[in-house]
Amino acid sequence: xxxxxxxxxxxxxxxxxxxxxxxxxxxxxxxxxxxxxxxxxxxxxxxxxxxxxxxxxxxxxxxxxxxxxxxxxxxxxxxxxxxxxxxxxxxxxxxxxxxxxxxxxxxxxxxxxxxxxxxxxxxxxxxxxxxxxxxxxxxxxxxxxxxxxxxxxxxxxxxxxxxxxxxxxxxxxxxxxxxxxxxxxxxxxxxxxxxxxxxxxxxxxxxxxxxxxxxxxxxxxxxxxxxxxxxxxxxxxxxxxxxxxxxxxxxxxxxxxxxxxxxxxxxxxxxxxxxxxxxxxxxxxxxxxxxxxxxxxxxxxxxxxxxxxxxxxxxxxxxxxxxxxxxxxxxxxxxxxxxxxxxxxxxxxxxxxxxxxxxxxxxxxxxxxxxxxxxxxxxxxxxxxxxxxxxxxxxxxxxxxxxxxxxxxxxxxxxxxx
Amino acid sequence: xxxxxxxxxxxxxxxxxxxxxxxxxxxxxxxxxxxxxxxxxxxxxxxxxxxxxxxxxxxxxxxxxxxxxxxxxxxxxxxxxxxxxxxxxxxxxxxxxxxxxxxxxxxxxxxxxxxxxxxxxxxxxxxxxxxxxxxxxxxxxxxxxxxxxxxxxxxxxxxxxxxxxxxxxxxxxxxxxxxxxxxxxxxxxxxxxxxxxxxxxxxxxxxxxxxxxxxxxxxxxxxxxxxxxxxxxxxxxxxxxxxxxxxxxxxxxxxxxxxxxxxxxxxxxxxxxxxxxxxxxxxxxxxxxxxxxxxxxxxxxxxxxxxxxxxxxxxxxxxxxxxxxxxxxxxxxxxxxxxxxxxxxxxxxxxxxxxxxxxxxxxxxxxxxxxxxxxxxxxxxxxxxxxxxxxxxxxxxxxxxxxxxxxxxxxxxxxxxxxxxxxxxxxxxxxxxxxxxxxxxxxxxxxxxxxxxxxxx
Numbered sequence: 001x002x003x004x005x006x007x008x009x010x011x012x013x014x015x016x017x018x019x020x021x022x023x024x025x026x027x028x029x030x031x032x033x034x035x036x037x038x039x040x041x042x043x044x045x046x047x048x049x050x051x052x053x054x055x056x057x058x059x060x061x062x063x064x065x066x067x068x069x070x071x072x073x074x075x076x077x078x079x080x081x082x083x084x085x086x087x088x089x090x091x092x093x094x095x096x097x098x099x100x101x102x103x104x105x106x107x108x109x110x111x112x113x114x115x116x117x118x119x120x121x122x123x124x125x126x127x128x129x130x131x132x133x134x135x136x137x138x139x140x141x142x143x144x145x146x147x148x149x150x151x152x153x154x155x156x157x158x159x160x161x162x163x164x165x166x167x168x169x170x171x172x173x174x175x176x177x178x179x180x181x182x183x184x185x186x187x188x189x190x191x192x193x194x195x196x197x198x199x200x201x202x203x204x205x206x207x208x209x210x211x212x213x214x215x216x217x218x219x220x221x222x223x224x225x226x227x228x229x230x231x232x233x234x235x236x237x238x239x240x241x242x243x244x245x246x247x248x249x250x251x252x253x254x255x256x257x258x259x260x261x262x263x264x265x266x267x268x269x270x271x272x273x274x275x276x277x278x279x280x281x282x283x284x285x286x287x288x289x290x291x292x293x294x295x296x297x298x299x300x301x302x303x304x305x306x307x308x309x310x311x312x313x314x315x316x317x318x319x320x321x322x323x324x325x326x327x328x329x330x331x332x333x334x335x336x337x338x339x340x341x342x343x344x345x346x347x348x349x350x351x352x353x354x355x356x357x358x359x360x361x362x363x364x365x366x367x368x369x370x371x372x373x374x375x376x377x378x379x380x381x382x383x384x385x386x387x388x389x390x391x392x393x394x395x396x397x398x399x400x401x402x403x404x405x406x407x408x409x410x411x412x413x414x415x416x417x418x
Numbered sequence: 419x420x421x422x423x424x425x426x427x428x429x430x431x432x433x434x435x436x437x438x439x440x441x442x443x444x445x446x447x448x449x450x451x452x453x454x455x456x457x458x459x460x461x462x463x464x465x466x467x468x469x470x471x472x473x474x475x476x477x478x479x480x481x482x483x484x485x486x487x488x489x490x491x492x493x494x495x496x497x498x499x500x501x502x503x504x505x506x507x508x509x510x511x512x513x514x515x516x517x518x519x520x521x522x523x524x525x526x527x528x529x530x531x532x533x534x535x536x537x538x539x540x541x542x543x544x545x546x547x548x549x550x551x552x553x554x555x556x557x558x559x560x561x562x563x564x565x566x567x568x569x570x571x572x573x574x575x576x577x578x579x580x581x582x583x584x585x586x587x588x589x590x591x592x593x594x595x596x597x598x599x600x601x602x603x604x605x606x607x608x609x610x611x612x613x614x615x616x617x618x619x620x621x622x623x624x625x626x627x628x629x630x631x632x633x634x635x636x637x638x639x640x641x642x643x644x645x646x647x648x649x650x651x652x653x654x655x656x657x658x659x660x661x662x663x664x665x666x667x668x669x670x671x672x673x674x675x676x677x678x679x680x681x682x683x684x685x686x687x688x689x690x691x692x693x694x695x696x697x698x699x700x701x702x703x704x705x706x707x708x709x710x711x712x713x714x715x716x717x718x719x720x721x722x723x724x725x726x727x728x729x730x731x732x733x734x735x736x737x738x739x740x741x742x743x744x745x746x747x748x749x750x751x752x753x754x755x756x757x758x759x760x761x762x763x764x765x766x767x768x769x770x771x772x773x774x775x776x777x778x779x780x781x782x783x784x785x786x787x788x789x790x791x792x793x794x795x796x797x798x799x800x801x802x803x804x805x806x807x808x809x810x811x812x813x814x815x816x817x818x819x820x821x822x823x824x825x826x827x828x829x830x831x832x833x834x835x836x837x838x839x840x841x842x843x844x845x846x847x848x849x850x851x852x853x854x855x856x857x858x859x860x861x862x863x864x865x866x867x868x869x870x871x872x873x874x875x
Binding site: 102106118119120121147148149152155159161166182183184185228231232234235241247251252256257260263268272287289290320323344347348354367370379400401409 | 569669678715
């Protein structure tokens with residue numbers, strides 16, 4: 001009878017499988033942890049004789065497994081919210097330790113020379129795999145019992161995968177040892193000289209100049225392009241005129257050609273008017289194609305009630321006044337979205353600048369410049385500086401992006417409507 | 419009397435305008451703005467006339483000869499010739515086929531613009547005549563300018579975009595499309611050599627020759643298709659899964675989790691892709707770590723083996739693309755009425771059934787157009803392929819420079835930038851256009867969005 005006691009905050013349906021799994025995971029402690037060439041070890045060998053990070057991991061993992069099993073039994077006999085929470089914590093510690101051991105075992109086993117041969121993942125024995133798999137099952141059921149969303153496990157794993165490259169580039173940017181190839185993840189020494197080198201060595205690597213170039217192009221571009229997009233979207237959404245449908249169709253057809261197919265011709269035209277290899281050309285070409293991006297903005301304008309325009313027209317407003325006094329002031333989210341995407345676009349635009357500037361290094365934008373630094377014959381010299389450059393470019397943009405994220409989401413989900 | 423009223427009706431038929439109009443109308447078919455000047459629109463008429471004079475001057479000096487040379491694309495090859503006057507060999511400049519084609523296209527576009535101007539002036543003159551004939555006030559130039567901010571606001575706001583599009587998009591596109599019908603390849607490079615019209619030869623060579631070109635084209639097209647579908651759908655479902663996960667009840671700190679993934683999106687994609695490419699190389703950190711951790715004894719060919727590389731680009735594309743879909747889906751999820759889920763829960767539907775019966779149908783309905791434009795975008799996804807693998811691994815089975823992960827677009831880029839086979843690049847561009855157009859037409863038929871455009875207002 002006592003076993004069926006209902007406790008608020010617990011879901012007892014999952015209690016039994018959770019208890020069974022937690023206890024079953026103990027099997028892993030007795031079975032061989034790894035074996036090779038006739039020698040085999042248990043997790044206790046690792047916890048006792050290993051070197052480096054492997055030793056505490058194995059010890060904590062094993063103890064946490066025991067603790068989780070013990071807490072499982074305790075909760076099975078007398079359940080309480082606090083008890084189950086403690087159990088989940090123990091199971092989580094065990095799971096994390098065993099998961100990290102998959103990458104930490106080699107150094108631990110080889111360091112203590114426990115197997116006699118260099119360790120490989122395929123030498124893991126039944127004891128390890130059982131403990132790993134069952135500890136996940138136990139954790140999931142224990143979390144379900146405690147009514148904690150199991151999604152956390154997936155989110156943690158995914159976040160690590162997503163943030164790993166970013167962590168790597170951050171670490172590399174502060175790495176003291178230069179060179180592309182290093183046989184370890186954590187640098188031997190940290191320094192900020194990669195950043196100072198980027199901005200001090202103007203003759204070889206004019207990164208400061210590239211940065212300013214990109215800033216100029218992005219700032220000019222986002223203002224001009226936004227004005228053009230707003231104008232086109234307003235006209236196509238709020239007015240009707242002869243040739244409107246034809247214009248929309250023509251834009252659609254143009255959009256179906258690969259954008260940079262025409263870059264050779266554009267390059268020749270720019271050369272003809274003496275604008276090749278210049279930043280102005282980049283801004284002009286960007287503005288010339290801006291109208292193609294009117295869709296999202298038009299979709300937004302389409303949702304504004306027509307009655308507003310009609311009322312203003314009766315009061316004697318001209319179309320220009322409708323645009324500047326009514327539509328534009330009500331479109332703050334979409335304006336911010338357009339400015340933001342155009343600003344970001346200038347930072348990552350690679351194809352056209354790479355064609356346009358050719359070998360004129362001083363006019364490069366950061367995209368072209370950073371790609372230049374990772375070419376195979378330069379990568380060993382510049383890799384840490386490349387990382388520093390990437391961080392320098394990314395940080396302001398990430399801050400800007402996260403700050404204005406709300407508008408970006410609105411624009412993005414608006415885009416699928418229209 | 420009867421005939422006079424008839425002639426004051428507005429007509430769009432050029433012939434009717436000509437026969438009904440007065441002498442100035444007839445004159446305005448040849449001398450632009452004649453009707454405007456005669457009917458009190460002097461400034462406007464003079465502007466039209468000025469434009470006509472400018473066009474004639476342009477055609478007389480350069481335009482006509484530029485158009486005339488389009489037929490042959492140049493006949494005089496650069497080379498050495500004996501100069502009879504001095505008795506020594508001198509370099510002859512020769513014709514530059516590339517410039518001839520470019521100037522020819524410019525002349526044609528200007529002529530097309532001139533024809534449009536011709537129509538505009540005739541209609542404008544006719545309007546002025548009718549107003550004048552009815553005794554109404556003919557708008558002056560000041561009125562016209564004022565009208566630009568009201569009824570004709572489209573002329574004001576579209577002027578700059580249209581000029582920009584014509585000069586930097588339409589004209590170059592015409593130029594490149596024409597190039598697909600020439601032999602402007604690496605062995606016909608101006609100014610040293612001439613190139614000329616070859617008709618459909620490039621298309622035949624690419625699609626049906628059985629030679630190295632068509633045995634490059636078809637596999638690349640096949641991979642482009644596989645890539646497009648797998649990349650789009652994996653990101654779509656991956657993003658949807660992630661959004662639903664973060665949005666689900668009981669997950670705390672939603673904003674923090676979202677930010678973790680959004681960071682990868684905020685960093686310019688070329689940076690993340692370059693970084694990931696260096697991480698995945700044979701000596702990159704991932705291979706180093708895998709060996710340090712005992713997963714493998716030698717470097718894994720993430721980017722240097724055909725199958726590995728293809729899987730790698732798809733997985734890395736997930737890493738780049740899932741956050742975008744996640745953000746988009748997050749916005750849409752908030753539009754689904756919460757009562758639907760409430761009712762479903764009461765009826766005992768588990769989360770999977772809720773997803774299948776509520777979330778997914780709604781999502782699918784709303785996002786079909788997005789999915790198709792995303793599909794076309796992925797066919798043309800230059801960045802992921804170019805920055806990650808550069809199209810590699812290279813192979814001798816393919817035409818020079820193309821690799822096993824190359825898409826049609828990256829091959830186009832390489833043909834333009836590295837091997838200078840512009841005719842092939844242009845041909846591929848046209849084929850990409852045909853593919854995109856096909857999918858766009860399908861999406862238009864699938865989605866009702868195009869038909870109820872007015873529905874929201």
